[in-house]
Amino acid sequence: MSERTEVRFSKAKAFYDTFERKGSGDKVTHYCPGCGHGTIQKLIADCIDELEIQDKTVFLSPVGCSVFSYYYYDTGNIQCSHGRAPAVATGVRRTLPEAVIISYQGDGDLAGIGMTEIVHAANRGENITVIFVNNAIYGMTGGQMAPTTPMGQKTPTSPFGREVLRDGRPMGMAELIASLSAPVYVERCSVATAKDVLKARKVILKSLQNQVDKLGFSFIEILSPCPTNWGMDPVESRVWMQEQLAVLFPLGVYKDVTTHLVAVDPGKFHSPMDDDKLRELLRGASEVPVQRSSPLPHTQLIKVAGFGGQGVLSAGELLATCGMSEGIQVSWLPSYGPEMRGGSANVSVILSEDDIGSPLVDHPNVFIAMNGPSLDAFEDAVAPGGLILVNSAIVTRKVSRTDVRVVYIPATELARQEGLLSAANVVMVTAYLYITKAFSIETLRRCIPLVLRKKAYLNQNLALVEKVLDHCVRTAGSAGSDESDGSAGSENG
Ligand SMILES: Cc1ncc(C[n+]2csc(CCOP(=O)(O)OP(=O)(O)O)c2C)c(N)n1
Ligand code: SF4
Numbered sequence: 186m187s188e189r190t191e192v193r194f195s196k197a198k199a200f201y202d203t204f205e206r207k208g209s210g211d212k213v214t215h216y217c218p219g220c221g222h223g224t225i226q227k228l229i230a231d232c233i234d235e236l237e238i239q240d241k242t243v244f245l246s247p248v249g250c251s252v253f254s255y256y257y258y259d260t261g262n263i264q265c266s267h268g269r270a271p272a273v274a275t276g277v278r279r280t281l282p283e284a285v286i287i288s289y290q291g292d293g294d295l296a297g298i299g300m301t302e303i304v305h306a307a308n309r310g311e312n313i314t315v316i317f318v319n320n321a322i323y324g325m326t327g328g329q330m331a332p333t334t335p336m337g338q339k340t341p342t343s344p345f346g347r348e349v350l351r352d353g354r355p356m357g358m359a360e361l362i363a364s365l366s367a368p369v370y371v372e373r374c375s376v377a378t379a380k381d382v383l384k385a386r387k388v389i390l391k392s393l394q395n396q397v398d399k400l401g402f403s404f405i406e407i408l409s410p411c412p413t414n415w416g417m418d419p420v421e422s423r424v425w426m427q428e429q430l431a432v433l434f435p436l437g438v439y440k441d442v443t444t445h446l447v448a449v450d451p452g453k454f455h456s457p458m459d460d461d462k463l464r465e466l467l468r469g470a471s472e473v474p475v476q477r478s479s480p481l482p483h484t485q486l487i488k489v490a491g492f493g494g495q496g497v498l499s500a501g502e503l504l505a506t507c508g509m510s511e512g513i514q515v516s517w518l519p520s521y522g523p524e525m526r527g528g529s530a531n532v533s534v535i536l537s538e539d540d541i542g543s544p545l546v547d548h549p550n551v552f553i554a555m556n557g558p559s560l561d562a563f564e565d566a567v568a569p570g571g572l573i574l575v576n577s578a579i580v581t582r583k584v585s586r587t588d589v590r591v592v593y594i595p596a597t598e599l600a601r602q603e604g605l606l607s608a609a610n611v612v613m614v615t616a617y618l619y620i621t622k623a624f625s626i627e628t629l630r631r632c633i634p635l636v637l638r639k640k641a642y643l644n645q646n647l648a649l650v651e652k653v654l655d656h657c658v659r660t661a662g663s664a665g666s667d668e669s670d671g672s673a674g675s676e677n678g
Contacts, residue, residue: 268299416638
């Protein structure tokens with residue numbers, strides 16, 4: 186009789202039966218579709234089961250998209266401050282000698298804010314396992330540049346691409362940790378393809394086995410997709426990982442003194458920026474195209490608020506990019522819930538002719554309310570004489586303040602008519618510029634391609650701008666009316 190292989194698909198025991206984060210009885214995580222965190226966390230859970238270490242595992246969740254790992258792992262859990270997990274791991278190691286400690290960290294967490302902690306924990310050779318999830322950006326906060334961001338990559342904090350003089354080159358953490366003498370095992374793997382995923386499982390298993398065997402510090406770097414912030418679909422993001430990320434960060438064993446010694450070739454890690462380009466930058470050539478339309482009427486203290494997924498942070502990014510491309514001073518300060526989708530979010534933007542002392546906007550003179558709860562939260566904070574723009578397609582109530590100018594714009598509806606469900610932010614920014622004349626609409630047209638992540642929607646976004654302008658012109662007649670009929674451009678106050 187031929188031998189049969191039984192293939193079973195079941196939840197790892199190391200996971201809770203249901204995930205209570207989103208409500209009782211849920212079985213799905215909070216990660217975006219196509220995110221690598223879910224895949225990696227499943228591999229870790231499988232390995233915990235295989236090694237039968239669930240009862241002694243302490244999972245350290247970081248700050249970042251994986252902040253809620255303690256909702257998923259039925260193990261010991263500690264949620265650590267951003268970047269500090271290796272220090273917490275050290276404390277746990279000192280008090281629980283038999284524990285299996287997993288320090289799970291993103292690249293913003295580990296290579297940015299927590300660089301000191303990770304280097305010293307590695308240098309001390311702590312007997313812990315560090316799983317370093319490298320998605321080349323700060324995920325949870327909206328895709329800002331991380332130490333691992335490739336040269337030239339555009340992010341909200343490098344809108345014209347990462348520049349070597351300003352930002353340095355991307356850091357290879359596997360290379361850096363492997364250069365220390367204490368770590369026993371350093372490997373970089375990926376979850377781009379099915380083959381990569383199977384390999385990553387083996388790598389994770391080995392790193393945990395090392396710890397059980399008390400061999401010392403194991404560091405696993407895993408290249409992981411963030412389709413949401415990369416502006417790609419899950420399939421495109423996996424292609425990009427193979428064609429770009431894995432070239433910059435080569436996969437493989439960087440150090441393994443558990444069985445044999447692997448020499449690391451430092452020449453393997455290089456930045457794609459060529460020397461001519463570097464010399465050009467050293468001579469002072471700027472990559473930022475500055476073009477001035479007219480002076481700002483006055484300093485714009487802007488607050489945009491709504492729920493995650495409405496493009497609140499991107500609206501701020503668009504405004505700040507307009508400011509930068511006009512050569513004025515800008516600041517962009519996001520505030521968000523832990524979920525990329527559905528939580529509340531707001532962003533403070535300052536546009537100024539002078540230096541900006543603080544990016545905080547406590548009393549905005551421009552407030553863009555994308556939904557009702559945001560209007561409730563910030564209406565009272567608006568400076569007297571300020572401007573409130575209300576997304577009247579969603580917000581059902583009227584503004585009660587009488588000492589501010591209010592304009593109602595059915596932003597979500599206008600965007601929907603253009604076939605863009607999530608472009609209410611572009612509507613509001615266009616209307617804001619139409620009303621205040623802070624910058625020319627030409628500046629807006631020039632900057633939309635710079636911030637738009639999904640380039641396929643560029644023409645629709647530009648068409649939407651024209652539609653909003655048309656709408657504003659047509660409804661301008663109702664300006665000054667205090668009848669709150671919700672039509673675009675209608676005002677009260
Ligand atoms: C001390 C501190 N600084 C900054 C933050 C804001 N913050 C929260 S998540 C995050 C980015 C996390 O990015 P990364 O570590 O790459 O993880 P990802 O979300 O991509 O998984 C930042 C900067 C914070 N919570 N605490
Ligand atoms: S923002 Fe990126 S890293 Fe965060 S959950 Fe979504 S896809 Fe994953």
